[in-house]
Amino acid sequence: MEIILSVILIFMILGAIFALHAKDLLSALVSMGIVGYGLVICFLLLKAPDLAIVQIVVETITLIIMVAIVLDSTRHELKEKAAIRHDGQSFMNTRLVGNIFIAVFLGLVLFYSFRLASAHLTEFGEHGLRMAGAYMEGAAGKTGSVNLVTGVLFDFRGYDTLGEATILFTAVVGVLTVLRLKGKHS
Numbered sequence: 049m050e051i052i053l054s055v056i057l058i059f060m061i062l063g064a065i066f067a068l069h070a071k072d073l074l075s076a077l078v079s080m081g082i083v084g085y086g087l088v089i090c091f092l093l094l095k096a097p098d099l100a101i102v103q104i105v106v107e108t109i110t111l112i113i114m115v116a117i118v119l120d121s122t123r124h125e126l127k128e129k130a131a132i133r134h135d136g137q138s139f140m141n142t143r144l145v146g147n148i149f150i151a152v153f154l155g156l157v158l159f160y161s162f163r164l165a166s167a168h169l170t171e172f173g174e175h176g177l178r179m180a181g182a183y184m185e186g187a188a189g190k191t192g193s194v195n196l197v198t199g200v201l202f203d204f205r206g207y208d209t210l211g212e213a214t215i216l217f218t219a220v221v222g223v224l225t226v227l228r229l230k231g232k233h234s
Contacts, residue, residue: 049168053093056161059154060086073118078151081111085158092165102212106219113223 063082070076084107091100184196191199201209 049093052161052164053090056086056089056093059157060090063154074115075147077111077114077118081107082154082158084111086161089158089161089165092162093168095169097169098208098212102215106215110219110223 060083063079063086067076067079067083070079084103088100088104088107091097091103187196187199187204188194191203193199193203
């Protein structure tokens with residue numbers, strides 16, 4: 049598992065570096081998506097599916113909205129042709145083909161890593177962590193909650209739940225800020 053985690057972290061670092069040096073915003077956003085979805089796979093490998101769910105929701109919503117904004121604001125990158133004509137001859141645009149190949153390759157690597165990470169999760173209903181027994185045995189009496197999930201989330205794991213809610217709130221405020229700035233300049 050450490051080898052898979054290391055490979056995913058290397059892809060995440062490469063994606064972040066590429067985002068810093070990308071020539072256009074769309075490429076930078078896609079490479080940052082690689083970083084975000086790589087983090088989802090890392091959370092799954094580390095057996096933190098609750099964090100993975102929050103990360104995948106935030107990453108997907110943010111990526112969709114940011115790509116829509118970039119595509120709406122910068123159309124000249126989309127006019128790149130698949131074939132280039134030079135001295136009456138037609139040549140294949142190797143940059144476009146290379147970008148497509150790299151995107152497909154990274155997508156396949158991330159999908160394969162996701163499949164491996166999800167295969168390492170425990171079966172539904174099984175307790176894979178040592179704290180699961182303590183939660184199941186005395187949670188109703190210690191929390192006073194009839195609903196065990198609510199009692200665990202708000203009493204035992206209150207700071208974790210607060211952190212996840214803060215991440216979701218920050219993502220929504222960031223997206224709304226970008227959309228509001230976009231609307232004022234139109």
